[in-house]
Amino acid sequence: MDPVSxxxxxxxxxLAGAGSSVVPEDIVLEHTADLSHGDYAxxxxxxxxxxLGKNPRELAEQLAAAxxxxxxxxSVEVAGPGFINFTLSPEYLYEMLEIGRKHGEKWxxxxxxxxxKVIVEYTDPNPFKEFHIGHLVTNxxxxxxxxxxxxxxxxxxxxxxxxxxxxxxxxxxxxxxQSGESAxxxxxxxxxxxAGAAADVDGSPVKxxxxxxxxxxxxxxxxxxxxxxxxxxxxxxxxxxxxxxxLGTKFDYYFFESETxxxxxxxxxxxxxxxxxxxxEGAIVYDGEKKGLHTRVFLNSEGLPTYxxxxxxxxxxxxxxxxxxxxxxxxxxxxxxxxxxxxxxxxEVFPELAAKTRHVSHGMMRLQEGKMSSRTGNxxxxxxxxxxxxxxxKARAAESRARDKEKLAQDIAVAAIKFQILKxxxxxxxxxxREQALSIEGDSxxxxxxTHARCHAIMEKAKEAKVKxxxxxGAPPSDLTRLVYRFYETVVRAQEQLEPHIVANYLIMIxxxxxxxxxxxxxxxxxxxxxxxxxxxxxxxxxxxxxxxLLGIPAPEKV
RNA sequence: CCCCUCGUAGUUCAAUGGAUCAGAACUGCGGACUUCUAAGCCGCUAAUGUAGGUUCGAUUCCUACCGAGGGGACCA
Numbered sequence: 354m355d356p357v358s359x360x361x362x363x364x365x366x367x368l369a370g371a372g373s374s375v376v377p378e379d380i381v382l383e384h385t386a387d388l389s390h391g392d393y394a395x396x397x398x399x400x401x402x403x404x405l406g407k408n409p410r411e412l413a414e415q416l417a418a419a420x421x422x423x424x425x426x427x428s429v430e431v432a433g434p435g436f437i438n439f440t441l442s443p444e445y446l447y448e449m450l451e452i453g454r455k456h457g458e459k460w461x462x463x464x465x466x467x468x469x470k471v472i473v474e475y476t477d478p479n480p481f482k483e484f485h486i487g488h489l490v491t492n493x494x495x496x497x498x499x500x501x502x503x504x505x506x507x508x509x510x511x512x513x514x515x516x517x518x519x520x521x522x523x524x525x526x527x528x529x530x531q532s533g534e535s536a537x538x539x540x541x542x543x544x545x546x547x548a549g550a551a552a553d554v555d556g557s558p559v560k561x562x563x564x565x566x567x568x569x570x571x572x573x574x575x576x577x578x579x580x581x582x583x584x585x586x587x588x589x590x591x592x593x594x595x596x597x598x599x600l601g602t603k604f605d606y607y608f609f610e611s612e613t614x615x616x617x618x619x620x621x622x623x624x625x626x627x628x629x630x631x632x633x634e635g636a637i638v639y640d641g642e643k644k645g646l647h648t649r650v651f652l653n654s655e656g657l658p659t660y661x662x663x664x665x666x667x668x669x670x671x672x673x674x675x676x677x678x679x680x681x682x683x684x685x686x687x688x689x690x691x692x693x694x695x696x697x698x699x700x701e702v703f704p705e706l707a708a709k710t711r712h713v714s715h716g717m718m719r720l721q722e723g724k725m726s727s728r729t730g731n732x733x734x735x736x737x738x739x740x741x742x743x744x745x746x747k748a749r750a751a752e753s754r755a756r757d758k759e760k761l762a763q764d765i766a767v768a769a770i771k772f773q774i775l776k777x778x779x780x781x782x783x784x785x786x787r788e789q790a791l792s793i794e795g796d797s798x799x800x801x802x803x804t805h806a807r808c809h810a811i812m813e814k815a816k817e818a819k820v821k822x823x824x825x826x827g828a829p830p831s832d833l834t835r836l837v838y839r840f841y842e843t844v845v846r847a848q849e850q851l852e853p854h855i856v857a858n859y860l861i862m863i864x865x866x867x868x869x870x871x872x873x874x875x876x877x878x879x880x881x882x883x884x885x886x887x888x889x890x891x892x893x894x895x896x897x898x899x900x901x902x903l904l905g906i907p908a909p910e911k912v
Numbered sequence: 913c914c915c916c917u918c919g920u921a922g923u924u925c926a927a928u929g930g931a932u933c934a935g936a937a938c939u940g941c942g943g944a945c946u947u948c949u950a951a952g953c954c955g956c957u958a959a960u961g962u963a964g965g966u967u968c969g970a971u972u973c974c975u976a977c978c979g980a981g982g983g984g985a986c987c988a
Contacts, residue, residue: 381928383928384928385931386927386930386931386935387931387933390931394930394931396929396930396931399930399968399969400968402968403968409968432931433930433931434930434931434968434969435931435968436930436931438931479988516988519987519988520987521987521988633985634985634986635986636985636986637986638985638986645915646915647914647915647983647984647985648984648985649984649985649986650985650986651986652986653985653986654986655986657986659985659986659987659988660987660988661988663988684988685988686916686917686981686982687981687982687983687988688982688983688988689916689917689982689983690915690916690982690983690984691983691988693916714917716917716918716981717981717982719981746951749951753949754949765951773924773925776924776925776926776937777924777925777926778925778926780917780918781917781918781925782917782918782980782981783924784923784924786923786924786938788938789923789924789937789938792937792938793951794937794938794951794952795936795937795938795951796924796925796926796936796937796938797937797951799951800937800951800952802951803949803951803952804951804952806949807948807949807952810948810949811948811949813948814948815948818948846928850928854925854926855928858925858926858927858936861926861936861937862936865936868952868953869952869953869954871948871952871953872944872945872952872953872954873953873954875947875948876948877947877948878947878948890948911949912949912951
C-alpha cells in the first residue's frame with residue numbers, strides 16, 4: 354500500500370476511535386508547501402477538534418500516535434496550530450525513484466484513465482485567414498491537455514475544426530479578385546482577407562459583391578470563384594500543417610464547417626417539432642432564459658446555421674466518428690456565454706453527449722498596444738512569432754553543441770512561446786509582451802530545456818567514467834529528490850483540473866532545485882557517493898523530459 | 913440596466929481554505945567560481961483594489977462598492 358492510502362486509512366480509524374466518522378478518501382492529505390514540514394501534511398485535527406470538543410493540538414498528538422507505523426513513513430510530527438506532518442523514509446522514497454528510472458519515458462504516467470476514450474478539439478483556425486497567436490494559445494493548451502490524458506492512460510484523439518465556409522472566405526476571394534494575386538500564396542491570402550475585410554463595411558457596394566461571392570462559394574456556381582476557393586483552401590490547410598509540425602501536433606480528425614453546417618441545421622430542424630427550438634422573428638432560436646441564460650439564434654432568418662447549430666452538429670459528428678467518454682473543447686473565453694447556451698440546448702437534444710462535454714476556455718492573448726485584429730492587419734501571425742524567436746535563439750545556438758543548429762533554434766522558439774502560454778492558470782488574459790517572450794532567461798521554456806540538457810550531459814559523462822547510478826538509502830533525501838517524488842501526483846492533479854500550468858510551475862521548481870544543487874555539488878567526484886548523485890541527476894532528467902513532453906515542448910539532449 | 917470572468921511587488925506569473933517568510937521570474941544594485949553546459953548559482957529592495965461578513969484560520973468562500981475585459985438574437 355502507498356503512504357497516502359495508508360495514512361488516510363489509519364487517520365480514519367483513529368478518528369473513528371475518537372468518536373468521529375470519516376471515509377479515508379475525504380481526509381485531506383497534501384504535499385507540504387515547505388519541505389521543512391515533511392512530505393505530506395494533514396489538517397484533520399484542526400477540522401475535527403471542535404466537533405470532538407478537543408484542543409486541536411491535543412487531538413493531533415493523539416492521531417499522530419496512531420499513524421506512526423504507516424507505510425513508507427519515517428516520522429510523524431505535530432506542528433503549528435495542529436497540523437500532522439509526515440516525512441517519508443529514505444528507503445521508500447528511493448525505491449520509488451529507482452522504479453521511476455527503470456520506467457524511463459513512462460515515469461510519472463498512470464493508468465487511472467485506462468480504457469477511457471477522450472477527444473480533444475483545439476486550434477480551430479480558419480482557412481483563408483491568418484494563423485495568429487490566438488491559435489497558438491489554443492494549440493499549446495489543447496496539445497498539453499491531450500498529452501495529460503494520454504499520460505493518464507486514456508486513448509486520445511485530437512480533432513481540429515476549421516471554418517472553410519463563411520463570409521471571411523468571400524472576403525478573401527474578393528481581395529484576390531481585386532489584387533489578381535495567386536491563391537497558392539499564403540501571404541497573398543492574408544493580404545486579400547485584410548483588404549476584403551476593410552472594404553466590407555455598411556453602405557459600401559463591396560458589401561453586396563462579397564455577399565454574392567459568398568453565395569457562389571456555397572453553390573459552386575461560378576467556375577473562377579470555385580477555382581480560387583479550392584486553391585485557397587488547399588493552400589491554407591497545407592500551410593497550417595507546416596505549423597502543426599513545428600508545434601508538435603498531429604491531428605487525427607478534421608472537421609469542417611462545410612460539413613457541420615448542413616448537419617447542424619438538420620438537427621435543429623428536427624427538434625423544432627418537440628419544442629426544444631422555436632421560431633422567433635423569422636429565426637430559429639433556443640430559449641435560454643428558462644435556464645437563466647439568454648436566448649440565442651441557431652438558424653438565422655435566412656435559414657443558415659450559426660455557430661451554435663454547427664457546434665451542436667459537430668458534437669454528434671465527433672461521437673459518430675469516435676465513441677468518446679469525454680469530449681474536451683478548447684476555445685477562447687469570449688464565447689463562454691454562447692457555450693453555456695449551447696450546452697443547455699445540447700442537454701435536451703443529445704443529453705448523453707452534453708454530459709460528456711467539457712469546455713475549457715482560455716484568456717485572450719493581447720498585445721500591449723491593444724486588441725489584435727486580422728481585419729485591420731494588426732495581427733501577429735504564429736509563424737512570424739516563431740521566426741522572430743528563432744532568430745534570437747540562433748545566436749546562442751551557433752555556439753551550442755547541437756548538431757542541427759537551425760532545428761535547435763526552432764525548438765527554443767517553440768519552448769519560449771509555449772511556456773509563456775502554459776505557465777499561467779487558464780482563463781486569464783495573456784498579455785503578450787514581445788520583450789519578455791523573446792527573453793529566454795528565468796522562468797522560461799528554454800531554462801527548462803537548458804536544465805534538461807545539463808542533466809543529460811552529466812549522464813553522458815557518467816557513462817564515460819563508468820559510474821552507474823544507484824540511490825543510497827544512507828544519503829539523507831535532498832529537497833530535489835523529495836520534489837521529484839511528487840511528479841506523479843502533480844500530473845494527476847493537472848490532468849483532473851485540465852490545468853497544464855500545474856505541471857509548468859512544478860517543472861520550474863524542479864529545475865531551480867536542480868540548478869542550486871548542481872552549483873554547489875560536484876556530481877562525478879570520484880568517490881562512492883557519485884553513484885547516488887548520478888541517480889539523482891538521472892531521475893531529474895527524466896522528470897524534466899517527461900514533464901516537457903506533457904507541455905508539448907521539445908527537450909533536446911544538447912543545447 | 914442585466915449576466916459572466918478577473919483585480920497579488922514597477923512588470924509578467926504562483927499560492928487543491930491553512931502553518932509569525934504570500935513564492936518565483938524580469939528589471940535595478942551587489943557577490944562567488946583556474947570543477948561535470950554561466951541560457952546557470954548566491955544576496956538585497958518591493959505586493960493581496962476598498963469596506964464588511966463566514967471560519968479555529970481568507971489572496972482563496974459570501975455581500976456591497978471601485979476598476980478592467982467579455983457577452984446581452986441572426987459573425988464566431
